[in-house]
Amino acid sequence: MLKSFPAIVFCLILIFACSKKEKNENESETKRYPNQDAPLALLMREMFEDMEKIKIAVAEGEEIKSYIEKHKQLLTATPTDAAVKTEQFNSMAMAYLANLKQLEQSNESNQLENYKSLVSTCLACHSNYCPGPIKRINLLKLD
Template sequence: MRKPLLRILVFLTLIGWSGCSQKTESEVKMANRFPNEDAPLALLMREMFSDMEEIKYSIERGDEIKAYLKKHSELLHARPTNPQVKTATFELMGSAYLESLKMLEESPKALLQDNFKMVIQTCLGCHQQYCPGPIKRINLLNKEAS
């Protein structure tokens, strides 16, 4: 009598666990949109894109741009989805990006637009080497606001 009851309890427990682990439709869509959801570097890169959009619109409106250098410096230390990405070339490209961001943040107003484009070019150069998926999205930063 005890064995069938134990089997039923184990079965119900497993069904309960599997029900908890199923993803909602919204979670599945997000996982498809952002396949590298859990990697800190991927999360940071998405934040960096949003920051670049904010900088772009600040420049277009003639507003002061915010400083993001400290936050974006984490790209050199954040864990990537694929650990093999962290090569000497990645470090050089990451450092070049940070240097161009520093130049942008220290730019006089007359050079903001040109230096912003330079930052975007450093993003594109790295993504052509490592993770080409976001290139189309990054290119949106080069387009004029409508």
């Protein structure tokens, strides 16, 4: 029995160390995405990725793919906190969608200005709701 005691202790330490590492990885993921799996939070992450593609298209003078139908889910997606869905939120969401539609329909000479308006709409909303992503949204700016 005493001969197997060090092996048992070693196994317990190994198990504890592995579970601690897994917990730390989950904690860092939670810090990166504090709103985890709320449909609105997931949609916002996708919208950011779409905006990165739009930014490239505008910078290169290319045609912009349409994202309006996908981004309309902004109006119906469930937020982490139901109190977020106020009239002001809906008004800002409608302004975002209007600016996105205007950008998608604009000609090359208006694209940059319309893109800047779209990014400004994102920043205005996030100044009132969920300010965490503002730093990231600022990466979408074009000069």
